[in-house]
Amino acid sequence: MMQIIVKKDEFREALLSWYRREKRDLPWRRTSNPYYIWVSEVMLQQTRVDTVIPYYERFIASFPTMEALAGAEENDLLKMWEGLGYYSRARNLQAGVREVVSDYGGEVPSNRTEISTLKGVGPYTAGAVLSIAYGVPEHAVDGNVMRVISRLLLIEEDIAIPRTKKIFETVVMDLIDQEDPSSFNQGLMELGATICTPKPKCLLCPVRDFCLAFQEGRQEALPIKTKKTKMKMKIIPVASFAIQNSEGEWLMRQRPSKGLLASLWEFPMVEPADDKTPQKMAHEHFGIELVGIVDILIFKHIFSHLTWEMKSFGARIEKTDIIPDGYQFFSQEEVEALPKPVPVLKIWDEIKRGGLK
DNA sequence: AAGTCGTGGGA
């Protein structure tokens, strides 16, 4: 039923020798600390290697142990994640680490059953940590691995369907090198990231002699991935107000703890903004009176599924006895220390650049 | 199962 590669041992040797020779020198490949591997795997979810590197270095420097991360304040944690996106990853990582510290004596579990109970640790991350940090022969199937294996064995199942992943997990468990599961799994991913890319570079491939898709000349057609009917992008006009009191402090609030940009900090925003004057929007939405309104920036911020069309304004408020619910004033230094999403960072950077302080 | 959750890079 399942297509089986014939020369498993030779395939393993070809992949492993290539990986050991050609692997990129990445910071998380210089350690076998399970916690550090875990951090890197979470950061790498849906995120490019080049983007992750500086975040990983700073994160490990700030939270060098699981105890340090477990004891961190949420704002300090999110500050380390600022700009990386998918901020729930950070909260889930800390929650998982706290579980390890409190329930597992500070040792990351070394079996799939237990490690999979940790917050934010799904099937891929579990297998990656187990194989890379502990040398346990477990599958770690991500998008790269599905692309590589679908070509290698000419598997034509639709990888857009979640249950298809089980096929690849089974294949990897059959193929995986028992002596060096870490290099085997990373080798598959490295191959997918550098050679067996969506537009494959088969002439450089160390395992093309084993590749059924290459033999059939169908490597470009795999993997099969049905197009998800792409949702139409919602476009939301947003007016954002960077407001100072007479002390020069800035009005900000923390976003709700669930949903988009959860728990990050922002200036007062009106969404959707209408064509009213900024003065009127602030009055009607927040019940405050602004003076000295100036334009700061107009830009679009594009999320996966929606776009904010941002108009940002600077202003002052003189009567501070009425403040919109949930908002507080912060000094320049305090604002600097708060974790902010990229669109807010853009406004804040422009304020500092323009000397509006 | 399908929608949600960020961002920046490259074709």
Place this chain on the structure above:
DNA sequence: TTCCCAAGACT
């Protein structure tokens, strides 16, 4: 410009 993402997990 527009599109598709890139080492997924959660609900």
